[in-house]
Amino acid sequence: MxxxxxxxxxxxxxxxxxxxxxxxxxxxxxxxxxxxxxxxxxxxxxxxxxxxxxINELSELSRIEVVGGELRIGALVRHAELLESAEAGRLFPILHDAERVVADPIVRNRGTVGGSLCQADPSEDLSAAFTAVRAEAVVEGVDGTRVVPVREFFTGPYETAVGPGELLVQLRLPIRDGTGSAYAKVGRRAGDWAIAAVGASLRVDGGVVVEAGLGLTAVGASHFVAVEAEDFLHGGPATPERFEEAGAIAAAHCSPAADQRGPADYKRHLVAQLTTRALHRAHDRRAG
CATH class of the missing domain: 3.30.43.10 (Uridine Diphospho-n-acetylenolpyruvylglucosamine Reductase, domain 2)
Structure with missing residues (x-):
C-alpha cells in the first residue's frame, strides 16, 4: 500500500x-x-x-463570469463546471474542446482549472488552450495582486511564475469580436495525456488575420507557444494554404522528444496536421 x-x-x-x-x-x-x-x-x-x-471552501474562486470585456474563470472552478458553462463555450469553444479530453469524469468532477495550470505538466491540455487565447493569470500574495500573461506563467516543466506565499486566483480571457477558437488532440486512448495537441485562436477582419494564437502541448514548445507560426499568419489572408503552411512552421520549430508515445518525427507530423485542423475549425467558428 x-x-x-x-x-x-x-x-x-x-x-x-x-x-x-x-x-x-x-x-x-x-x-x-x-x-x-x-x-x-x-x-x-x-x-x-x-x-x-x-482551499475548497473559497467560493470566491469558483465563479465563471463576464466582467469588463473579459471572461473570468476562478482558479477553483472544476473542469466539469467549465465544460458545463454555456457562456464559456459560446465565447471560447476551445475551452470545451479541451475540457472534453481532460482525463475522465472522475478527474473532471474534482480537478480544478487552477490546479491544472499550476501543475504545469508539459502535456497538460488547458495550458495550450489558455496560451492560444492569450489569457492572463491573476496571482495574489501578501504584498498584493499581480497579473501575469499565461505566456509568461510557465517558466519550465512543472514550474510557474507563482512565487512562495502566492496563490493563483483567477484566469482572465479577453473577449474580441470576430474571433474563433478550437483545440485538437491525439492521444493513445481516451483521457490520456496528449501525444500532441494544438490550440488555435483566430481573429479575422476582411479576410485578413489580425491576430492568431497557437498553443502546443506535449511537443517541447517553449511556453507552449508556436510563435513563428503565429507571426506567419498575422497580416496574411485566412486561406487553407496559409493554414497548412502555418502547420508546417509550427512543426519545424517545436522540439518533441521520442518516448513511449512515439518518435519525434511522428509528433512533428501530428503538430502540422493538428495545427491546420485547429485553424480551420477556429475560422469556421468565427464565420458561424
Whole structure:
C-alpha cells in the first residue's frame, strides 16, 4: 500500500487566510483543491509537504463570469463546471474542446482549472488552450495582486511564475469580436495525456488575420507557444494554404522528444496536421 508521509492539515476560510497559512508553513506547505496531481505524488513520497492547505471552501474562486470585456474563470472552478458553462463555450469553444479530453469524469468532477495550470505538466491540455487565447493569470500574495500573461506563467516543466506565499486566483480571457477558437488532440486512448495537441485562436477582419494564437502541448514548445507560426499568419489572408503552411512552421520549430508515445518525427507530423485542423475549425467558428 502506498501511504503519504505524515502531514498537518489546515482548511482556509478565505483567500487572505490561505495566504496567512502559506506564510506560516513556507515552502513546506502545499495548497490542495482537487488533489489529483498532488496526492499520487505524496503516496509515492515524491512530494512530502509538512502541511496541506485546503482551499475548497473559497467560493470566491469558483465563479465563471463576464466582467469588463473579459471572461473570468476562478482558479477553483472544476473542469466539469467549465465544460458545463454555456457562456464559456459560446465565447471560447476551445475551452470545451479541451475540457472534453481532460482525463475522465472522475478527474473532471474534482480537478480544478487552477490546479491544472499550476501543475504545469508539459502535456497538460488547458495550458495550450489558455496560451492560444492569450489569457492572463491573476496571482495574489501578501504584498498584493499581480497579473501575469499565461505566456509568461510557465517558466519550465512543472514550474510557474507563482512565487512562495502566492496563490493563483483567477484566469482572465479577453473577449474580441470576430474571433474563433478550437483545440485538437491525439492521444493513445481516451483521457490520456496528449501525444500532441494544438490550440488555435483566430481573429479575422476582411479576410485578413489580425491576430492568431497557437498553443502546443506535449511537443517541447517553449511556453507552449508556436510563435513563428503565429507571426506567419498575422497580416496574411485566412486561406487553407496559409493554414497548412502555418502547420508546417509550427512543426519545424517545436522540439518533441521520442518516448513511449512515439518518435519525434511522428509528433512533428501530428503538430502540422493538428495545427491546420485547429485553424480551420477556429475560422469556421468565427464565420458561424
Amino acid at each position: 502506498q501511504v503519504p508521509a505524515q502531514f498537518e492539515y489546515e482548511r482556509a476560510t478565505s483567500v487572505g487566510h490561505a495566504l496567512e497559512l502559506l506564510a506560516k508553513y513556507g515552502p513546506e506547505g502545499r495548497v490542495i483543491a482537487g488533489g489529483h496531481s498532488l496526492i499520487p505524488m505524496m503516496k509515492l513520497r515524491l512530494a512530502r509537504p509538512e502541511a496541506l492547505i485546503d
